[in-house]
Amino acid sequence: MTALRPRAATATASRAADDALVRVRGLQKSFGTHRVLHGIDLDVREGEVAVLLGPSGSGKSTLLRCINHLEKPDAGFVEVADEVVGYHLSGGRLHELRPKAITRQRARIGMVFQQFNLFPHMTVLENIVEGPVASGVARRVATEEASRLLDQVGLGGRGKSYPRQMSGGQQQRVAIARALAMHPQLLLFDEPTSALDPELVGDVLAVMQDLAESGMTMIVVTHEIGFAREVADTVVFLDGGRIIESGSPGTVLSNPTHERAKAFLSAVL
Amino acid sequence: MTSTDLSDRAAPAHVDPTPIPSNGPGSSALTRRPHDDELLAARLVPLRCKGQWIAAAAVVVLFTMLVNTLVTNKRFQWDVVGHYFLREQILKGLWLTLWLTAATMICGYVLGIALAAMRLSRNAILRTLSFGYVWLVRSVPPLVQLLFWYELASLYPRVSVGIPFGSEFVTVRTAHLFTGILAAFVGLTLDVAAFSAEIVRGGILAVDHGQSEAAQALGLGRGRIFRRIVLPQAMPAIIPASGNLLIGMLKATAIVSVIAVQDLLYSVQLVYQQNYLIMPLLMVATIWYIILTTVLSIGQYFVERHYARGRGNSARRGFWDVTRGNIPLFGRSRRELAGLS
Ligand SMILES: Nc1ncnc2c1ncn2[C@@H]1O[C@H](COP(=O)(O)OP(=O)(O)OP(=O)(O)O)[C@@H](O)[C@H]1O
Ligand SMILES: [Mg+2]
Numbered sequence: 354m355t356a357l358r359p360r361a362a363t364a365t366a367s368r369a370a371d372d373a374l375v376r377v378r379g380l381q382k383s384f385g386t387h388r389v390l391h392g393i394d395l396d397v398r399e400g401e402v403a404v405l406l407g408p409s410g411s412g413k414s415t416l417l418r419c420i421n422h423l424e425k426p427d428a429g430f431v432e433v434a435d436e437v438v439g440y441h442l443s444g445g446r447l448h449e450l451r452p453k454a455i456t457r458q459r460a461r462i463g464m465v466f467q468q469f470n471l472f473p474h475m476t477v478l479e480n481i482v483e484g485p486v487a488s489g490v491a492r493r494v495a496t497e498e499a500s501r502l503l504d505q506v507g508l509g510g511r512g513k514s515y516p517r518q519m520s521g522g523q524q525q526r527v528a529i530a531r532a533l534a535m536h537p538q539l540l541l542f543d544e545p546t547s548a549l550d551p552e553l554v555g556d557v558l559a560v561m562q563d564l565a566e567s568g569m570t571m572i573v574v575t576h577e578i579g580f581a582r583e584v585a586d587t588v589v590f591l592d593g594g595r596i597i598e599s600g601s602p603g604t605v606l607s608n609p610t611h612e613r614a615k616a617f618l619s620a621v622l
Numbered sequence: 623m624t625s626t627d628l629s630d631r632a633a634p635a636h637v638d639p640t641p642i643p644s645n646g647p648g649s650s651a652l653t654r655r656p657h658d659d660e661l662l663a664a665r666l667v668p669l670r671c672k673g674q675w676i677a678a679a680a681v682v683v684l685f686t687m688l689v690n691t692l693v694t695n696k697r698f699q700w701d702v703v704g705h706y707f708l709r710e711q712i713l714k715g716l717w718l719t720l721w722l723t724a725a726t727m728i729c730g731y732v733l734g735i736a737l738a739a740m741r742l743s744r745n746a747i748l749r750t751l752s753f754g755y756v757w758l759v760r761s762v763p764p765l766v767q768l769l770f771w772y773e774l775a776s777l778y779p780r781v782s783v784g785i786p787f788g789s790e791f792v793t794v795r796t797a798h799l800f801t802g803i804l805a806a807f808v809g810l811t812l813d814v815a816a817f818s819a820e821i822v823r824g825g826i827l828a829v830d831h832g833q834s835e836a837a838q839a840l841g842l843g844r845g846r847i848f849r850r851i852v853l854p855q856a857m858p859a860i861i862p863a864s865g866n867l868l869i870g871m872l873k874a875t876a877i878v879s880v881i882a883v884q885d886l887l888y889s890v891q892l893v894y895q896q897n898y899l900i901m902p903l904l905m906v907a908t909i910w911y912i913i914l915t916t917v918l919s920i921g922q923y924f925v926e927r928h929y930a931r932g933r934g935n936s937a938r939r940g941f942w943d944v945t946r947g948n949i950p951l952f953g954r955s956r957r958e959l960a961g962l963s
Contacts, residue, residue: 421839423835423838423839452843452844453843456838456841456842456843456844457841459838459839459840459841460840460841461841462839463839463840464836464839464840466832466835466836466839468832470830470832470833470835470836471836472833472836472837472851472855473855473932474854474855474929474931474932475931475932476932483837483840483842483850484840484841484842487840487841487842487843487846488841515931515932516932517932528836531840532839532840535840535841541839
């Protein structure tokens with residue numbers, strides 16, 4: 354996997370000191386009058402795993418969706434591999450990009466959803482090759498790679514099944530393979546195991562851990578504290594649309610300073 | 623479970639050796655507890671609903687009466703029906719009915735899909751336009767629309783192409799433009815557009831929003847998302863309603879006979895206005911309409927089956943399974959009910 358992953362655009366001289374793959378600055382987002390994100394700053398370096406924690410409604414999903422421009426921020430910006438997501442700067446203004454350009458940016462940012470969102474009318478293999486074929490890869494090449502990815506997530510030989518014929522855990526692993534097929538520079542996970550029966554969670558987390566060890570940059574929203582402790586490089590705690598704690602898992606999970614974080618962690622653990 | 627499974631099972635250790643003494647004649651069968659062997663050897667008899675049999679018998683009787691009157695009533699004049707059934711005049715009308723239906727459905731659906739996309743777009747002007755169109759066209763009976771287009775000449779005697787409010791390049795007299803057939807085509811197409819727009823919109827709304835989000839996140843373009851992800855999943859909701867609309871339109875084309883367009887019905891009318899053999903000739907048209915509708919219904923079945931991919935096996939049952947299932951007398955056999963097939 355690592356060998357196939359396109360390297361991030363090498364940091365330019367001006368960025369040499371600041372080589373984060375993902376840079377979020379001053380991100381704000383409201384739905385109507387309801388302010389959901391109050392100025393988020395977040396850095397994720399290449400190869401790093403960041404876990405977002407926080408109570409329901411704290412804005413974790415919204416933050417994740419802003420990163421691949423499924424939601425448009427009201428203020429602030431997201432930069433992935435030195436490119437502002439969804440906009441381009443010219444004449445002192447950020448102009449919204451054309452759909453084609455946003456599509457191109459999204460192709461490099463994989464996303465895995467809580468509800469899997471596999472395409473039910475396509476077989477597993479068709480699900481996985483859809484993205485690469487759309488971006489111009491020959492179907493035969495994409496199919497070969499898809500079989501390899503299925504092996505990687507432990508589902509070799511299930512390519513001809515339809516999503517509804519598989520368990521939730523298997524579907525989620527197909528969804529991960531589908532995201533990987535685009536060779537993303539960054540993978541976003543929004544509560545990938547929350548819709549699964551407890552005994553299926555382990556398989557999915559194991560695949561994610563393998564990915565992290567192979568050097569994939571990931572931002573993961575999860576309530577699996579064990580995963581955060583073992584796999585994360587950074588744990589970020591969100592509350593009410595603000596980051597109230599962030600740091601190594603050891604610090605944030607074992608010695609939270611903020612009352613809200615303490616309360617949340619004691620409830621989850 | 624198969625019967626071999628049952629007989630292979632080891633005999634239970636506890637079998638009551640002494641039958642319960644009977645209290646009197648006749649009551650023994652009621653009170654005696656049956657042996658397990660007896661239960662295992664007994665044949666399964668599925669529940670038969672008496673009402674269903676009575677209803678089926680009534681239907682058979684009525685159907686026989688119908689066939690009887692069709693055959694024995696000389697006034698249907700089947701020889702006349704046979705004589706005209708494949709006449710060139712009739713076939714020409716049939717052909718017009720066919721291609722007018724096809725043309726209005728195809729053009730109507732192209733317009734309808736565009737209208738549905740407009741209605742679902744973020745642009746308020748497009749949404750309002752689409753809504754207004756559907757509202758207006760659905761409010762006017764198709765027959766009135768047809769007459770309206772046919773009589774357009776009285777409203778706008780001339781139609782010209784040119785700069786708005788400026789000079790005109792080409793001018794056509796509408797009396798020549800809107801012949802009966804064109805009025806029929808335009809009127810029916812606009813009608814199909816309004817109805818298909820609602821059908822398509824409903825189908826698209828039924829697709830989970832997460833689907834297009836996942837496709838967006840995967841880096842698919844908007845056109846591809848609509849064609850490959852949303853539309854195929856909207857199809858199961860769109861097809862039955864569209865099949866209805868198509869069959870309705872096939873028959874609705876008969877209204878063009880009022881503006882003297884020679885469709886199937888009008889061709890038949892032309893014949894019976896001369897020879898007064900009204901009933902047999904109406905039967906000719908009726909039988910043709912039934913044949914066409916039957917063909918379309920079968921086509922609809924296969925299209926539905928195609929779009930049932932990934933929805934489990936029940937939606938992909940074979941044609942005969944579905945047909946048999948819909949006829950009570952040929953319902954599932956006893957073997958199937960016992961799980962032996
Ligand atoms: N499309 C939307 N329209 C209006 N409000 C929204 C929308 N999406 C999210 N919200 C609101 O924004 C807030 C944050 O939602 P978000 O989904 O980001 O929370 P979350 O941290 O992911 O919570 P959870 O753990 O329950 O998934 C919530 O109060 C939610 O009601
Ligand atoms: Mg969420």
